Amino acid sequence: MADQYAHSGEDKRPTETPAIRWEEPPEGPVLVLLDQTRLPAEEVELVCTDAPALVEAIRSLAVRGAPLLGIAGAYGVALAAVRGFDVDEAAAALAGARPTAVNLAVGVRRALAAYRAALAEGGDGRRAAEAALAAARALHREDAEASARMAGHGLALLDELLPAGGHRVLTHCNTGALVSGGEGTAFAVALAAHRAGRLRRLWVDETRPLLQGARLTAYEAARSGMAYTLLTDNAAGSLFAAGEVDAVLIGADRIAADGSVANKVGSYPLAVLARYHHVPFIVVAPVTTVDPDTPDGASIEVEQRAGHEVTEITAPQVSVAGAGGGIAVAPLGTQAYNPAFDVTPPELVTAIVTEEGIVSPVTSEALAELCARARR
Numbered sequence: 001m002a003d004q005y006a007h008s009g010e011d012k013r014p015t016e017t018p019a020i021r022w023e024e025p026p027e028g029p030v031l032v033l034l035d036q037t038r039l040p041a042e043e044v045e046l047v048c049t050d051a052p053a054l055v056e057a058i059r060s061l062a063v064r065g066a067p068l069l070g071i072a073g074a075y076g077v078a079l080a081a082v083r084g085f086d087v088d089e090a091a092a093a094l095a096g097a098r099p100t101a102v103n104l105a106v107g108v109r110r111a112l113a114a115y116r117a118a119l120a121e122g123g124d125g126r127r128a129a130e131a132a133l134a135a136a137r138a139l140h141r142e143d144a145e146a147s148a149r150m151a152g153h154g155l156a157l158l159d160e161l162l163p164a165g166g167h168r169v170l171t172h173c174n175t176g177a178l179v180s181g182g183e184g185t186a187f188a189v190a191l192a193a194h195r196a197g198r199l200r201r202l203w204v205d206e207t208r209p210l211l212q213g214a215r216l217t218a219y220e221a222a223r224s225g226m227a228y229t230l231l232t233d234n235a236a237g238s239l240f241a242a243g244e245v246d247a248v249l250i251g252a253d254r255i256a257a258d259g260s261v262a263n264k265v266g267s268y269p270l271a272v273l274a275r276y277h278h279v280p281f282i283v284v285a286p287v288t289t290v291d292p293d294t295p296d297g298a299s300i301e302v303e304q305r306a307g308h309e310v311t312e313i314t315a316p317q318v319s320v321a322g323a324g325g326g327i328a329v330a331p332l333g334t335q336a337y338n339p340a341f342d343v344t345p346p347e348l349v350t351a352i353v354t355e356e357g358i359v360s361p362v363t364s365e366a367l368a369e370l371c372a373r374a375r376r
C-alpha cells in the first residue's frame with residue numbers, strides 16, 4: 001500500500017503539558033490534569049482541589065488510561081489528606097470511579113496504606129499526608145521507569161518475531177504518554193521502534209465511540225514524527241487481509257490470573273483477526289495491571305458507559321446539539337450498547353510484555369509467576 005499518509009516531523013514530546021502533575025501553590029496543594037477530552041484541539045488543564053473533582057475527571061475521561069488512573073488515584077488520596085478531607089471516603093470514591101482498570105484501585109490502595117501506616121506509627125495528619133504523597137510520587141516514578149523498560153522489551157520482541165526491516169504495527173485506543181508516568185505502554189514500543197528506525201508504519205484504529213485513537217494516538221504519533229495512518233475500526237479486517245499488518249500492539253486495563261485481557265472495546269475482534277491471519281497479538285502493560293485476585297475473564301467487571309457516547313458525536317470542536325452534548329448521529333431516543341472494554345482470552349494472546357520481561361507463550365506457569373510479581 002502506498003505510503004501516502006507518511007508523516008515526517010521531529011520527535012517532540014507528545015504534548016507540551018504533562019498528563020498529570022502535583023503542584024503546591026500558596027493557596028494549597030492541587031492536582032493538575034491535562035484535560036484529554038479537549039485534545040487534540042487544545043491543551044486545557046483541570047485543577048483538582050479535592051477528590052470529588054478528581055472522581056468526575058476520571059469518570060469523564062479527562063484523565064484516563066490504566067497506569068495513569070493508578071497514579072491519579074494515589075495523588076487523589078494524598079490530596080484529600082493534605083487538604084483535611086475524609087481520606088477513607090475519598091479513597092472509596094476514587095477506587096470506585098471506574099471499575100475495569102485495576103490500576104486505579106492499586107494506586108488508591110498504595111497511598112491509603114502509606115497514610116494509615118504513618119498514623120499507626122504515631123504520625124500526625126500532616127505526617128500521614130506526606131506519606132500518602134510520597135507513595136503517589138513513587139508510583140509515578142515507577143510507572144515512568146516501567147514504561148521505558150516495556151518499550152525495550154517490546155521492541156526486542158518485535159525484532160525477534162518479525163522479519164528484518166520496518167515493522168507495520170496496528171494499535172487500538174491510546175497507550176502513550178497520556179496514559180502513563182512515562183511514554184506509555186504499547187505506544188511506547190512503537191515509539192522505540194520509530195526511534196530505532198524500525199517502524200515502517202503505525203496503523204491507528206480510531207477507536208469508537210470516544211475516538212481515543214483518532215484524537216489522542218494520532219496526536220501523539222504526529223508529534224513523534226513517525227509514519228502513521230488512521231483507520232476506522234471496521235477497516236482493520238481489510239488491512240489484515242491485504243497483509244499490511246505485521247503485529248498488533250495493545251495496552252490493557254486488567255489482566256486476570258488466567259491471562260484474560262480486558263482492554264478497550266474492539267481489542268477482542270483484533271485478537272481474532274490476528275489469530276486468523278497468523279499475526280502476533282502483543283499486550284503491553286505494567287505489572288500493576290495484572291490482577292491475581294480476578295481469576296478469569298468472566299470475573300472482570302466491564303464498564304458500561306452512557307448510550308449517548310454512541311448515538312452522538314462529541315468532539316471538542318462540535319457544538320452542543322444532542323442530549324449528551326454532541327451532535328446526534330442516531331434518531332433521538334435510540335438505545336445504544338456501549339461497553340467500554342472487552343475481554344480477550346489467553347489463547348489468543350501471543351505475548352504479554354511487562355517491565356519485568358516477556359511472557360510468551362501465556363502458560364499457567366508463566367502467569368503464576370506474573371501474579372506472584374503483582375502481589376509484591
Ligand SMILES: CSC[C@H]1O[C@H](OP(=O)(O)O)[C@H](O)[C@@H]1O
Nearest residue numbers: 064065066173179251252263264
Ligand atoms: C494502557 S492503559 C490505556 C488503556 O486504557 C484505555 O481505556 P480508557 O481510554 O477508557 O481509559 C484503553 O483500554 C487503553 O488500552
